[in-house]
């Protein structure tokens with residue numbers, strides 16, 4: 339694939355530093371991305387020129403802040419192609435969005451004997467809310483398994499999703515297996531059985547063009563910080579009819595229509611789900627991150643990351659000391675690459691790579707049931723983003739070779 | 753810098769304990785048992801201790817999964833406390849956790865830790881301190897909770 343060589347590093351001052359005396363190579367993007375200057379500047383600009391509470395004042399700053407906040411909502415709406423801005427609810431992030439759905443829609447619609455279907459590759463934040471809902475409601479939580487290749491087993495999905503299924507909740511892209519799941523196909527399957535489908539877009543929205551209407555998902559949650567926005571902000575998409583019918587998530591200021599002594603009525607969408615003063619600056623920063631991604635072009639982001647995977651994955655797979663998880667065909671693999679080195683614990687790998695300036699994650703990646711399913715305790719994980727380069731992949735390869743040398747032959751000579 | 757700094761963390765003694773862990777087995781006749789997890793990485797240690805009637809550690813063993821540091825630390829810990837009475841073992845656990853956090857201790861205390869004292873090098877790798885302390889934390893918990901819980905606890 340001919341990738342346009344994105345040259346964006348000058349937009350990310352944090353990348354221009356040494357750690358442990360080596361030039362930093364940041365490969366922990368699945369945990370959180372770095373922010374371009376445009377995003378941090380927009381936060382400073384907001385606080386220094388427009389800051390006020392939104393929807394609360396008649397003064398000029400309040401108007402400006404409200405406009406900034408609602409502009410950000412429209413940017414997010416267009417970015418994921420939601421039908422209308424009222425279908426975009428600002429949240430703290432993916433976890434918050436998924437909990438919102440479980441404790442409102444789930445609370446109102448799940449009954450004893452119902453089934454909730456998720457996959458074994460889910461992040462804890464798209465697992466525990468459903469698990470706890472199932473416990474509380476005496477419903478059954480079912481897991482779709484994986485193929486030998488590490489992809490979602492669609493034959494198993496067709497078996498697990500039945501007329502008893504009320505909710506299907508699946509990651510659009512996995513934070514461990516490096517796969518994109520066929521969310522549109524799953525949505526069709528869920529709808530055929532009268533269930534709704536919830537997409538966890540945490541690892542998808544930052545990396546590929548997402549169209550919630552084309553996917554026909556009922557809910558879709560994602561985080562700002564993985565797409566270069568601030569921490570503590572994210573969005574939940576929901577179809578209007580569903581959101582209208584749902585009870586509120588939290589109660590307080592902003593989310594009300596009228597409050598009497600003994601009862602209250604709720605505000606219109608999306609404010610019904612945005613109780614209390616929101617992360618206004620966060621939303622503004624997220625809007626700027628959306629602008630940044632739109633300027634680069636999601637097709638270019640995808641092609642750029644794919645080119646790195648095309649280059650790196652075969653080299654990792656060819657190394658007999660390495661075990662690489664997920665599909666070995668680069669065309670089926672995203673820039674999230676989990677692996678283990680035989681005989682070396684992933685924690686030791688991560689410490690050694692860090693000494694070489696290469697930042698990777700090691701652990702269970704908030705997916706303990708997946709680790710157990712794969713018979714693993716932990717893995718190392720390198721994850722790439724639009725500012726990473728082929729040279730970064732080379733630095734990883736060299737650092738891995740030196741790490742193996744170190745642990746296989748005892749300490750290196752100082 | 754590259755990997756030369758790693759030499760201080762992965763000294764030969766440490767690698768030797770990790771490659772050939774001492775006392776890595778579960779006891780059949782244990783009086784105190786505990787399973788601890790490091791929730792950030794999923795590392796697990798099962799520690800079993802047999803106390804004799806003089807409140808001494810007559811036997812100790814561990815099993816579980818973990819990185820070089822947590823495995824060698826567990827191995828060194830079991831070596832160090834074998835035959836010690838409860839009070840001494842608890843004091844050693846305290847010395848160890850103080851040491852890796854950078855608190856000064858008299859040389860005699862450190863000597864008592866045996867090989868384990870070498871893990872003071874972990875101080876310059878803050879992300880790994882938990883790996884080193886897991887085994888000692890398990891020891892402390894197992895000794896203090898006489899009718900120790902056998903269910904899983906998070907460290």
Ligand SMILES: Cc1ncc(COP(=O)(O)O)c(C=O)c1O
Pocket residue numbers: 368369430431432433434461463464509511512513538540541561704
């Ligand atoms: C697939 C997936 N889902 C959900 C989350 C949770 O996101 P957040 O911690 O931003 O709520 C993550 C992030 O780690 C993720 O990778």
